[in-house]
Amino acid sequence: MFTSNTVKLALLKQRAYNLRWATLPDGVIPLTAADSDFPCAEPIQEAVARYAKDGYFSYGPPEGLPELREALAVHYQEIKRVTYLPQYILPVDSAAFGIFLTCQSFLSPGDEAIIFDPVDFLFRYSVEAVGAIAVPFAIPPGTEKVDFSQLEQLVTPQTKMICLCNPLNPTGKVFTPTELLELVAVAEKHNLLILSDEIWSDIVFKPFAYTSVASLNEEARRRTITITGFSKSYGLAGLRIGAILVSNAAHFQKIYHTSLHQSTIHGSNVLGQIAATTALQECRSWLAEFMLHLQVMRDLCVTKLNEIEGFSCIAPQGCYVAFINITGTGMTSADLQKLLLEKAKVAVVPGLAQWFGEGAEGYIRLSFATSAEILEEALFRINKNLL
Structure with missing residues (x-):
């Protein structure tokens, strides 16, 4: 249920707003708003229909x-x-x-x-x-x-x-x-x-x-x-x-x-x-499957992020977002967010006071509620463009 085949990018680019697929240029991977890239469970679709x-x-x-x-x-x-x-x-x-x-x-x-x-x-x-x-x-x-x-x-x-x-x-x-x-x-x-x-x-x-x-x-x-x-x-x-x-x-x-x-x-x-x-x-069984996928994505995300020079990421205990300390890069949160968007074509949320308060400076946040294929590509782009 939670593979790249179930992520409908054409629909996301039409419907996923709030800093996500529908609001960004083609080619940009949005790891921004904490919103899943997967469709909701079939029983929900059927009940609404x-x-x-x-x-x-x-x-x-x-x-x-x-x-x-x-x-x-x-x-x-x-x-x-x-x-x-x-x-x-x-x-x-x-x-x-x-x-x-x-x-x-x-x-x-x-x-x-x-x-x-x-x-x-x-x-x-x-x-x-x-x-x-x-x-x-x-x-x-x-x-x-x-x-x-x-x-x-x-x-x-x-x-x-x-x-x-x-x-x-x-x-x-x-x-x-x-x-x-x-x-x-x-x-x-x-x-x-x-x-x-x-x-x-x-x-x-x-x-x-x-x-x-x-x-x-x-x-x-x-x-x-x-x-x-x-x-x-x-x-x-x-x-x-x-x-x-x-x-x-x-x-x-x-x-x-x-x-x-x-x-x-x-x-x-x-x-x-x-x-x-x-x-x-x-939909409890659907949620249990979603959590199994998210656990794998969390572990993948934390491992790959900690391989990037200047990054430090503690594994989140909950939520499907990673909060990364980027002070080792020597860049501000806003500058790094801009660099990743322009060079890596990956959108993240900068740790600005307007989003999370004063304590977020020196961090960026990214969502990993997507497929392994999309997440791996985004993390590869981030690493490649910070070398």
Whole structure:
């Protein structure tokens, strides 16, 4: 299922936007946005086609399709070991919107929220978009153990939230139960909410294991707002589907009211909800095969990158991105990204503050969710053009 024959380059060049095939000149290999080059699982394709064939695209319930809410509750109980009632689960327009909506619901102008550094830019954007202040907590790539007790030094009377990205994009760090318990202790001591972005939680490489922060104890579950999505695990980015899961009526009502779903100004794509439901109910074996492929691609990527002079890459524990220290080249992240694009015809994401925060300078990020043939060619071009 995950060979070069299943990568439809002609379609990707028509449809894969967001810094990928459709936005770059012919001949450039995009290892940019964390989006798979493979088509989604056949059961998802078939479910969407069946729904579309009937010809009715009516409004769905503003709280989301009951079958998706139930499927998410079952999934979190069986896989993540967290109990969420379906009525406290809100399907939303992507995990990215879930992050923004949570910030919009629980932060006010002048409030502070602690975010990681480096981390995906969506956290800073969402916090600042509602007039709050993003306070960075440094987690250097390759950190063996994060001492979350040090995070307490950043807490002020204005702090309202800790934003957890686990696994951590872009470094691939997967947090241990011990680390997460320290984070929960700080949140409990200062009565802070935990925004837990878990969109990458299915993409974890052996021997590492994922722990959902809300699974640790009842206190953690009570103060955690969990956000998930289906773009990373199941290739559904264009269907714009994610979900917010909470443990109590007060949190749900606050988020639901802020969402404007009840007004039809916003709402979750019905086709996306059909696809997500099918993914959860019928595609675990497909995901297991995808993970076997990704593990091979990760190992290939890390081995080849560490053979390049001036590069140093620690194997990510989760996420299908590699975060490469390029300080040995003597180049900045922006200059190296430009060189690779122009000479090697390979597009990567530079470690600029606008993408990942100040802690990303001296790094580049590349995605390896593609075929071995495409990845090997890209890595060959990178090596050849840095000699």
